[in-house]
Amino acid sequence: MLLSLALAASVATFDPLRFFAGETRGTAALKVILRKARPVSVRGTGRIDRDGILTLDQIVSEGDKPPRPRHWRLRQIAPGRYTGTLxxxxxPVTGVVDGATLRLAFTSTGGFRxxxxxxxxxxxxxxxxxLEARRFGIRVAVLTERIVKLS
Structure with a gap:
């Protein structure tokens, strides 16, 4: 019992707004069904405005495709609960923090869950x-990424 309490106390609570404020870099592999995995890299710059909203500007490079911009806006609506746009x-994008984990959910512009x-x-x-993308309940893509906070 004491061990489980000690382990629970040592798990950091993830604050996505603070983490993504500043510079971040991501390196990933994107595996789309029936295709070979592609490398993906993401450069991000985030800032928190006076209203507490995180604006995260990213440049995404996927395989041989030209880099493209991506923009997030995320705000906390209750302790551990977030909403935003992408x-x-x-x-909307919805998010819930549980300890060290943030779970986000949204529907892509292409209609994938x-x-x-x-x-x-x-x-x-x-x-x-x-990240997992599904269409009609079938998993069609998986992205695995390592994101590092630089500043």
Whole structure:
């Protein structure tokens, strides 16, 4: 019992607004059904405005495709609960933090149901990110990424 309490106390609570404020870099592999995995890299710059809203501007490079911009806006609506927008999403992005993990959900502009799990690593500066995209209940793509906070 004491061990489980000690372990629970040592798990950091993830604050996505603070983590993504500043510079971040991500390196990933994107595996789309029936295709070979492609490398993906993401450069991000985030800032928190006076209203507490995170604006995260990213440049995404996927395989041989030209780099493209992506923009997030995320705000806390209750302790551990977030909502926002994303240029790749149709409708709102919702998020829930449970300890060191943030779970995001949205529908992509292409109509895929996306679920993303970001887990803060023990160093406090690295995230493990897993994104799954589904269509008609079938998993069609998986992205696995390592995100590092640079500043």
């Amino acid at each position: 240029t790749d999403a149709r409708g 996306v679920r993303q799990t970001l887990t803060l690593q023990p160093d406090g500066r690295t995230l493990a990110n897993r």
